[in-house]
Amino acid sequence: MDVVKDILVGAARACGATIVDVAFHEFNPFGVSGVVVIAESHLSIHTWPEYRYAAVDIFTCGDVIKPEYAADYIASRFRCKNPSIVEMKRGLIPGATGKVPHKVSDPTGKIAQRVTQRVPDAAQELSLVH
Amino acid sequence: MDVVKDILVGAARACGATIVDVAFHEFNPFGVSGVVVIAESHLSIHTWPEYRYAAVDIFTCGDVIKPEYAADYIASRFRCKNPSIVEMKRGLIPGATGKVPHKVSDPTGKIAQRVTQRVPDAAQELSLVH
Numbered sequence A, B: 001m002d003v004v005k006d007i008l009v010g011a012a013r014a015c016g017a018t019i020v021d022v023a024f025h026e027f028n029p030f031g032v033s034g035v036v037v038i039a040e041s042h043l044s045i046h047t048w049p050e051y052r053y054a055a056v057d058i059f060t061c062g063d064v065i066k067p068e069y070a071a072d073y074i075a076s077r078f079r080c081k082n083p084s085i086v087e088m089k090r091g092l093i094p095g096a097t098g099k100v101p102h103k104v105s106d107p108t109g110k111i112a113q114r115v116t117q118r119v120p121d122a123a124q125e126l127s128l129v130h
Helices: A002-014 A067-077 A110-118 B002-014 B067-077 B110-118
Strands: A019-026 A032-038 A041-048 A053-061 A082-088 A120-129 B019-026 B032-038 B041-048 B053-061 B082-088 B120-129
Touching (some): A002 A019, A002 A067, A019 B019, A032 B019, A032 B032, A041 B041, A067 A082, B002 B019, B002 B032, B002 B041, B067 B082
Antiparallel strands (some): A082 A120, B053 B120
16 A cells, blocks of 8 residues: 555656645555545546556646646556556636636636636546556 | 535445545635545545536446446535536456456455455546536
């Protein structure tokens, strides 16, 4: 469990995320489930060592975080030879302007800045098979 | 945050999952991120109240858990009028036999029972828009 946790926390750092919570659980006789909640959404992992398989979600929002860095980091640390990576755009997809309308009263512009950062725009599902 | 947590925990119960960990975080000025780790994988939620939007993942494995019960429960509790629900099959999809091969030494059959239960077979992504 410690190794899996270290890899997922490292992945969050690798893509520039801000970690806000970490929750991991080890199953008997084997298998780990864990989540790293980040300010930009979350990373999760479930491992089935008996199948040499792990399912990873990298859910990020904003333009700063690079979920592909996290995916590459995780595949590399697990020495995964056969990663299957699916990218899903989800949420309120901005139009051609790149602006998302919102109704927050925001005279200082500070909330808009934060809101823009938190617009959900990408979730990566990473399936690792050795 | 307490309401969002109550809804996600209630959803885990609604689909018959076994809760093993709960981690929630409230953002300033608003927005909640949270995860309920279950023995059968996890439920997660990220809310953008400024958009009246929430993104939910319901990741389950095995034949017992009914992720659609959790999806219905969450949509109902949030009074979501316009849910967008996507089901993704992921992991090692069993073939026509419904059996997944594994290599665990298991003279008592107890591990096989557990392994079968934990085979990943469905993840639901639920996007709620009011």
